[in-house]
Amino acid sequence: MSDGNSARMEAGKAVLSEHVREEIDRWVAKFPEGRQRSAVIAALHAVQHEHGYLTQPLMDAVAEYLNLPPVQVYEVASFYSMFETKPVGRHKISVCTNISCMLRGADEIVEHVERKLGIKTGESTPDGRFYLKCEEECLAACVGAPMMMVDHVYYENLTPEKVDEILDSLD
Amino acid sequence: MSDDIVKIEVNGVPLEARKGEMLIEVTDRAGIYIPRFCYHHKLSVAANCRMCLVDIEKAPKPMPACATPVADGMKVYTRSRRAIDAQKATMEFLLINHPLDCPICDQGGECELQDLAVGYGRDVSRYTERKRVVKDLNIGPLISTDMTRCIHCTRCVRFGIEIQGIQQLGTIGRGERTVISTYVERAVEHELSGNIIDLCPVGALNNKPYRYSARPWEMSSKPLVAAHDAVGSNIYAHVLRGRVKRVVPKRNDSINETWISDRDRFSCYGLYADDRLEKPMVKIDQQWTEATWQEALELAARELVKTLDGEGEALGVLVSPNATLEEMFLLRRIADRLGSRNIDHRLRRRDFRDQNADPVFPWLGCSIEGLERRDAILVVGSNLRMEAPLIAHRVRNAALDGAAVTFVNPAAYTYHFEHEYVDAPVERMVHALGALVVAAARETQKQVPAVAAKLASEIAASDAHTSAVRRLIGKERALILLGHLAQRHPQFAEIRALAAALAALTGAEIGYIAEGANGAGAAISGVLPHRGPGGAAGGEPGLDVQGMINSPRRAYIVFGIEPREDIANGERAEQALKSADTVITFSSYVTDELLGCSTVLLPIAAFAETPGTFVNGEGRWQSFDAAANPVGDARPGWRVLRVLANLLGVEDAEYRSAEEVLDGVRRAVGETRPDNSYSGQIEAEGDAVQVSLDELDVPIYSVDAVVRRSEPLQRTVFARGAKGDDDARAEIRVQSAG
Ligand code: SF4
Ligand code: FES
Ligand code: FES
Numbered sequence: 015m016s017d018g019n020s021a022r023m024e025a026g027k028a029v030l031s032e033h034v035r036e037e038i039d040r041w042v043a044k045f046p047e048g049r050q051r052s053a054v055i056a057a058l059h060a061v062q063h064e065h066g067y068l069t070q071p072l073m074d075a076v077a078e079y080l081n082l083p084p085v086q087v088y089e090v091a092s093f094y095s096m097f098e099t100k101p102v103g104r105h106k107i108s109v110c111t112n113i114s115c116m117l118r119g120a121d122e123i124v125e126h127v128e129r130k131l132g133i134k135t136g137e138s139t140p141d142g143r144f145y146l147k148c149e150e151e152c153l154a155a156c157v158g159a160p161m162m163m164v165d166h167v168y169y170e171n172l173t174p175e176k177v178d179e180i181l182d183s184l185d
Numbered sequence: 186m187s188d189d190i191v192k193i194e195v196n197g198v199p200l201e202a203r204k205g206e207m208l209i210e211v212t213d214r215a216g217i218y219i220p221r222f223c224y225h226h227k228l229s230v231a232a233n234c235r236m237c238l239v240d241i242e243k244a245p246k247p248m249p250a251c252a253t254p255v256a257d258g259m260k261v262y263t264r265s266r267r268a269i270d271a272q273k274a275t276m277e278f279l280l281i282n283h284p285l286d287c288p289i290c291d292q293g294g295e296c297e298l299q300d301l302a303v304g305y306g307r308d309v310s311r312y313t314e315r316k317r318v319v320k321d322l323n324i325g326p327l328i329s330t331d332m333t334r335c336i337h338c339t340r341c342v343r344f345g346i347e348i349q350g351i352q353q354l355g356t357i358g359r360g361e362r363t364v365i366s367t368y369v370e371r372a373v374e375h376e377l378s379g380n381i382i383d384l385c386p387v388g389a390l391n392n393k394p395y396r397y398s399a400r401p402w403e404m405s406s407k408p409l410v411a412a413h414d415a416v417g418s419n420i421y422a423h424v425l426r427g428r429v430k431r432v433v434p435k436r437n438d439s440i441n442e443t444w445i446s447d448r449d450r451f452s453c454y455g456l457y458a459d460d461r462l463e464k465p466m467v468k469i470d471q472q473w474t475e476a477t478w479q480e481a482l483e484l485a486a487r488e489l490v491k492t493l494d495g496e497g498e499a500l501g502v503l504v505s506p507n508a509t510l511e512e513m514f515l516l517r518r519i520a521d522r523l524g525s526r527n528i529d530h531r532l533r534r535r536d537f538r539d540q541n542a543d544p545v546f547p548w549l550g551c552s553i554e555g556l557e558r559r560d561a562i563l564v565v566g567s568n569l570r571m572e573a574p575l576i577a578h579r580v581r582n583a584a585l586d587g588a589a590v591t592f593v594n595p596a597a598y599t600y601h602f603e604h605e606y607v608d609a610p611v612e613r614m615v616h617a618l619g620a621l622v623v624a625a626a627r628e629t630q631k632q633v634p635a636v637a638a639k640l641a642s643e644i645a646a647s648d649a650h651t652s653a654v655r656r657l658i659g660k661e662r663a664l665i666l667l668g669h670l671a672q673r674h675p676q677f678a679e680i681r682a683l684a685a686a687l688a689a690l691t692g693a694e695i696g697y698i699a700e701g702a703n704g705a706g707a708a709i710s711g712v713l714p715h716r717g718p719g720g721a722a723g724g725e726p727g728l729d730v731q732g733m734i735n736s737p738r739r740a741y742i743v744f745g746i747e748p749r750e751d752i753a754n755g756e757r758a759e760q761a762l763k764s765a766d767t768v769i770t771f772s773s774y775v776t777d778e779l780l781g782c783s784t785v786l787l788p789i790a791a792f793a794e795t796p797g798t799f800v801n802g803e804g805r806w807q808s809f810d811a812a813a814n815p816v817g818d819a820r821p822g823w824r825v826l827r828v829l830a831n832l833l834g835v836e837d838a839e840y841r842s843a844e845e846v847l848d849g850v851r852r853a854v855g856e857t858r859p860d861n862s863y864s865g866q867i868e869a870e871g872d873a874v875q876v877s878l879d880e881l882d883v884p885i886y887s888v889d890a891v892v893r894r895s896e897p898l899q900r901t902v903f904a905r906g907a908k909g910d911d912d913a914r915a916e917i918r919v920q921s922a923g
Contacts, residue, residue: 070369085355088368092357151360 026078029071034060038079050080054090058097067098095147103138103145105184108163111149114156123160126174130181144181191257196264202255209237209250212263219263220272220301222279222386223338224251227443228347234279234338236301238271239263247271269305276305282317282361283387284333291329292388294401298336319364324354325372326900327379327451329396335365335389341381348444349375350581350601365389374902374917376574376885379450383433383443394454394897395431399423407812408435410799411449412507412702412792413888414573416553417801418445422453422793427814429453429793439554440801446574447901448885448892453793455894456816462775462788463817473780478818482825485769485785486832489523492740492767497524501733503752504530504712505745506701507889508822509797510806511846513703513710514853515826515838516744517718522835526714526727527738530707532752533669533700533883535876536677537729542865545720546709546857548804549576550664550696555803557582561589561660563653563693565684566614567668568598571885571903573698576802580666589656593617595670595878607653611881612874615676618683619644625654625690636866637686640679654691663693669700673753673881675874678867685863695861699802701889702792706800709854718853730758737761743770744822745789747890749778753880771822774890788819791891795821796843798850804859808847884908 027035037060041053057076062068068091077084091097095108109127111120124135127146131139138145155161158170162177169180189204195217202211207230212219222234232252239250242260247267262268280302287293319332337356342365345352353373357366367373373381382392404423409432411418418441422429432453434445465481466473476484493499502520504513513530520528531537551559556579569592570577577600584590584602592598593607595614609617619637624646626633633641657663665688671680688695699705711718714727728736734757741762748762749755762768762782770783773791780786789795794815798808811821823843830838840846884907886898898904905913 083352085352085368088357089355092368093359095359148362 022078026075029075103142106145108147108150110153110161112152115159118159120160123172193255193259195261208253219250228343231339235275240265240268273305281312290388291391297386326897329391329393334387340384344381372902379447380444399425399430409812410807410809413448415699415802416575417799417807418449422812424813429813451897452892452895455891458894460774461816466786468784488767499739500525501738502528502742506530506704506707508745510706510850511797511843512822513712514850517711518835522833529730530712533673535675535753539678539865544861546859547697548859549802550694552803559583559662559664561657561663563591563665565593565667566671568882572669591653607649611878615679620646620650622683622686624650629690634686634689636682657691665693666696668698670881682867703799719855719857734758734761740767789822790815790819
């Protein structure tokens, strides 16, 4: 590693918390040397957990810390639907609209949620309570279609009433 | 090795292929066309466009030819019903989101998608849904973007990763929302970046300065040789009504493959700068007036003869290393005729003490392609990527292939490959090389060669030095490359003596990266004070460039040079010219500086406007024709020089064409072959080093008059960074990471 690279790493260090860095180090150690790129997902998880969403400076810091071109981190952050690159509501709702769910009425569920919360997919409620994610692909719960995931919990065989019940129970 | 050969059949034609080859490589070689977008022979296989689907017997479904390795007995049909259906279906999918804006797209007429849509597309779309729209990004002054047109082939992304070695564009988002982007708006900054314009199969990435200025079918394509570095990349100038509209690479696998540097691609936008010199001008009674060619040349000849008054040594001839061989040879003949040996092209060199040890025909030490097969390369004093981008590219390929690459440099320039770095600040460069020699002697248990014994005495080698020489020792094809910084260094004699000692100890060879497009040509055609064409010795040496400015001459001939920028100690050079009685300046441009220091200004054709020959860094003579018309009344340099030579009474100078001049050069140069063997010695100690790195290192887009006038190049981050723009410098730091 040339001097430039270690200087970058230092710059990355300054932005990331000690806990995040420990977490990243732990993941980097699991991969062969020079394959630190494999730790990007884990690193972004750790950062998002702490900050709520991923800002460009945070992603740059991850890139610096892992000694990667920044765009490789942006690629990962923008690809996976579990990463947020802008501030979003507290509760994250993902309604599956893939084929099985669609055939079982997912579109109505989406419409219902939109109407209920007064927002479109990809938006958050003004009070910061809910975030309705963009169209979500198959979440592998087709047996229970239509389904949605709220804050990592799966809810299946949805009806509009069931949706109301679930969302109303959240703070 | 017949084991490695497999036999396949394509459309009933039996073909042989190497085991493991992808089908598309075999069909390409056999001239059987398979449509493709993402495949490119210089990039890794992505197999994401599916345009190359073909029908393979016994395969359950069509297979992508770019990602299907050949197998013995394979039977392939590229035009069967199944193949065509698959290709048509792929095309239909690709066109769902592609805009129908061909009439206002620069790529129109040379678009792979357009061409294939003609062959495989439907006349009427079955889709009525809205098309995707993608916001454009500003990726700098060289490349325009229309990202809605992108078909996600990822060639541009792979180019960044695999050829540049640094990824700047990426695939952002997923599914239908995928876009090719830098994510954060920033310029794509790399000296080879323009190649993604050619790679992009659609009109998403295009040549920004050329935008909307011509259509491909109305231009003619003229082969040329690039004019800014020792690579001599093969290019085409695309010319409309006598003007160069753009430059694209011409494939030559042994020189530039399919790439060219941004400098070679975008320099042409400096050709039509406002300050082109369009008419001969003469200074009479301190007043400049335009003159006819005849008046100007007659005056030039008269003034030269009058000012010299029979004293040839009162003349100095300064020649750009970008001049053609023909021009150089004629200049040499004119100097001879006027009785002057003061002629030189080594404008940025500072140390001429051991010029007798310069190779008669300097070269890289191997072919450009051969650089990739070197197993160890020690680069001494070179900002390699900026000096010769495609040589840096070859060195990178060597490194990727396992070669041990080491830089001995005054600064840790960024390279995107494994390498080692030995710190050699300008004032300690000799010391650093001495330490390498000491380490090499110790490691090989040999004696330090005599020439370096004194220089290397009392120097202790550090771990970095030892490690660097270990990387050379025991290698079969080790090369020590002397770059521009080394050659411009005030202690070049010592540096070279030590490099030669290091080569002798380690068994490495020596290579030179010549300055300009024709540095080697200048050496062999005798644009040197101490040698004639072909290295002919004879008589007292004349003055080198620094000699000519330190003891000013009464008359000068200046060819293709802007003294302040192009000559080491340029201000002093300008003063020397100003104080002379007669200065005949051949230039494509007119500036206050040139008006201030010349007495006659002769407009000569710039690159692309003149026929000629360049000798590149590997010693290859490459001739080319004029591609465009000279601006105004400018004339090709060789013609103007021919007339001047006639007026001055140079014998047998009735050349009717550039080829005839070239024949003359050939006869004069004889059988000289590239050879870097060194037998120099250091007689006197060099002066203390008083130059800074900034003085030694000429920025990539400042190397010559044309490049300096290319506005798009001047707006790049590299150029702005070199001019001290802090934002640009910070940007370079961000981008060079990773
Ligand atoms: S911009 Fe061009 S080269 Fe890059 S992915 Fe899109 S179509 Fe391919
Ligand atoms: S389609 Fe919705 S979970 Fe599979
Ligand atoms: S060329 Fe084969 S999949 Fe694109």
